[in-house]
Amino acid sequence: HRDAWDVAGSFLHFLHIGRHHHYVDVFLKLADSITDEKLWLVAAGCVAYSIIRFIEAYGLWNARGWAEWFAFAAGAVYLPFEVLELIRRVTMIRVGILVVNLVVVFYMLYLRREEHLKMHPKAT
Numbered sequence: 001h002r003d004a005w006d007v008a009g010s011f012l013h014f015l016h017i018g019r020h021h022h023y024v025d026v027f028l029k030l031a032d033s034i035t036d037e038k039l040w041l042v043a044a045g046c047v048a049y050s051i052i053r054f055i056e057a058y059g060l061w062n063a064r065g066w067a068e069w070f071a072f073a074a075g076a077v078y079l080p081f082e083v084l085e086l087i088r089r090v091t092m093i094r095v096g097i098l099v100v101n102l103v104v105v106f107y108m109l110y111l112r113r114e115e116h117l118k119m120h121p122k123a124t
Contacts, residue, residue: 004031013066072108075101 008031016026056074059067082098 004034005124007031066110068111068115072105072112075105075108079105 005028008028012024012027020023041108056067056070059072078101079098082094082101086098
């Protein structure tokens, strides 16, 4: 446990994050309670998330319709959290993240609509 605490402290020092932030205490408490099982669970979650994103990237690269729906859903799932963060505190970074995500989500909808209209010309 001491190693995890030292690594976490070094990481915070490297990022120049001081002890006055609330999340520093949360981060250090997490580091103090880390176990091998928790590390494996986090690693498995990261691998699963990476695989999902690579599948999405493959589909988008090859212009697959399912990937556009997937990208739409993946972007839309973050929108409520981004709005909640903006309600908590408005910053230019949070506004920028929300705007970029909205652009991606609406662009994916636009692509799907255009494909639908191409396949069904009378459905306008």
